[in-house]
Amino acid sequence: MKKGKYTYVWVSFVILIFGIIFIPRIIDSIQSNNVVKNDRMNKKNADDALSYLIIEGKKRRVPQFALVNQDSLIITDKDYIGKVYVVEFFFTSCPTICPVMTENLVAVQDEFKETRNFGIASFTINPRYDSPRVLKEYAEKYNIVDLDWHLLTGEQETIYDLANTGFNIFAAEMPDVPGGFEHSGMFALIDKRGYVRSRVDDYGNPIIYYRGTISESEGENDEGVKEQISALKEDIKKLLQE
Secondary structure, eight states: OHHHHHHHHHHHHHHHHHHHHHHHHHHHHHHTTOSOTTOTTSOOOTTSOOEEOEETTEEOBOOOOEEEOTTSOEEEGGGGTTSEEEEEEEOTTOSSSHHHHHHHHHHHHHHTTTOTTEEEEEEESOTTTOOHHHHHHHHHHTTOOOTTEEEEBOOHHHHHHIIIIISOOOEEEOTTSGGGEEEOOEEEEEOTTSBEEEOBOTTSOBOOSEEOSSOTTTOBOTTOOBOOHHHHHHHHHHHHTO
16 A cells, blocks of 8 residues: 555656646747647748659659640740740630639739740630630730740640640530630649749648639638739749749
8 A cells, every 4th residue: 555655646746847847848839839840730931942743753844735826826845945934724715714814824924024034825725716816816805915925726635635634734625614614723833944843832742733713912712712823923933043
């Protein structure tokens, strides 16, 4: 009995000492928001280097393409080598997200209007309607003036393969949805060597694509999803300096 009594006293003493020494430190750590310095929840700094998109152990590069732009000129992936550029898939008669996407890209265009090694590639997912003439009118309507912003059209099968397999950006013809076509509204960011790049999320995973359907002025949509155009602009600047 005495042994049990002494053990109880000793355990109580250890707990008391632990409380005196360590609990205040834990409280201080919580108050200073520094519970675990290497916690995966730590925010990634905007100054961090951009990630690559890795598929099957390889960095994903832009697939080869050769399409016709709004000026009826053949544009290929080689025309963008040495430039940082943004890729999107859209269509001119889109009644939903495309106008917002285009306006957001015009804002990006205006941000880098003095930058010679920056460009944009817009691939139509309705090439049967979006001829070079239609794309030219669309460019004039939205004040697309950058000589390295090409609105591209060609064979539908080629463009859909480019979207869904080449860039992994969803696009499909769906007669039952508004406008007859469905697409994700995402932007891809490409570096000067033709690699897909992006910043990482709070857990260290690449976000891969930038949401093009919410403008900077909106801040976030009704579902609380935050805009990423400001992040896209910041990351373009990083790649221009590489």
